Amino acid sequence: MPITDALLDVANLGVGYGRGTTALRGVSLSVPEGTVVSLLGSNGAGKSTLLRAICGTLPLHGGMVRSGHVAFDGLRTDSWSPARIVEAGVRLVPEGRRIFAGMTVEENLLIGGLRGAGRRSRRKRIAELYSTFPVLERKRQQRAVLLSGGEQQMLAIGRGLMSGPRLLLLDEPSLGLAPTMIAQVADVIGRIAEQGMAILLVEQNASMALRLAERVIVLRTGEAVFTGTADELRTDDALHRAYFGAAQAAVSGASA
Numbered sequence: 150m151p152i153t154d155a156l157l158d159v160a161n162l163g164v165g166y167g168r169g170t171t172a173l174r175g176v177s178l179s180v181p182e183g184t185v186v187s188l189l190g191s192n193g194a195g196k197s198t199l200l201r202a203i204c205g206t207l208p209l210h211g212g213m214v215r216s217g218h219v220a221f222d223g224l225r226t227d228s229w230s231p232a233r234i235v236e237a238g239v240r241l242v243p244e245g246r247r248i249f250a251g252m253t254v255e256e257n258l259l260i261g262g263l264r265g266a267g268r269r270s271r272r273k274r275i276a277e278l279y280s281t282f283p284v285l286e287r288k289r290q291q292r293a294v295l296l297s298g299g300e301q302q303m304l305a306i307g308r309g310l311m312s313g314p315r316l317l318l319l320d321e322p323s324l325g326l327a328p329t330m331i332a333q334v335a336d337v338i339g340r341i342a343e344q345g346m347a348i349l350l351v352e353q354n355a356s357m358a359l360r361l362a363e364r365v366i367v368l369r370t371g372e373a374v375f376t377g378t379a380d381e382l383r384t385d386d387a388l389h390r391a392y393f394g395a396a397q398a399a400v401s402g403a404s405a
Contacts, residue, residue, distance in 0.1 A: 238315035
């Protein structure tokens, strides 16, 4: 029997490193098909640990699931290998982009589609991606190192989409970008969401996250301190100030 109807279900998750370090305590979230859910929190809140649990890479970092579960498409995945989770349809676009700088834009995209896709299928996906990312089509033969930071982030997202995932995990896509580039990347993520892709958006940029997401989870020191709709967090000044502070509340309020 399926555990849940949600595409991704994280229930009462507890994660630790070594004998004494607890990184997550009873964290729950769900991402239904075709929705965008944002995970907000400062550095050290537990966002990276949660992504590792979803992607199956916790053991590579010395971590382990101590309680609760992670499930994808109704099946528990917290004991699966990273490769099996990717095959099931989960794809991570990592923080820092991690593109192949010396390769061309198109070579980066082709590498993203190598697993489980034939040559004809990869070419079809590239054509579809170029309609979403016209700047990448214009620069398809340029080396990735010559792209701007925002263009590199678009390339990283495009490479993630090449495998045809059902769930896209975006880790800090706005990190290190100028405000104009953040707006462009946000527009691209919005267009992908409109096409029906389920997205878990991990961000520190509250303004961007609240603009894109239907539901929001806020982590603080390993615990979920808020779970609700983006509208609830955006419009409740007391909540906003409690979780982000007065300065961030003013910035996000002005951007809403």
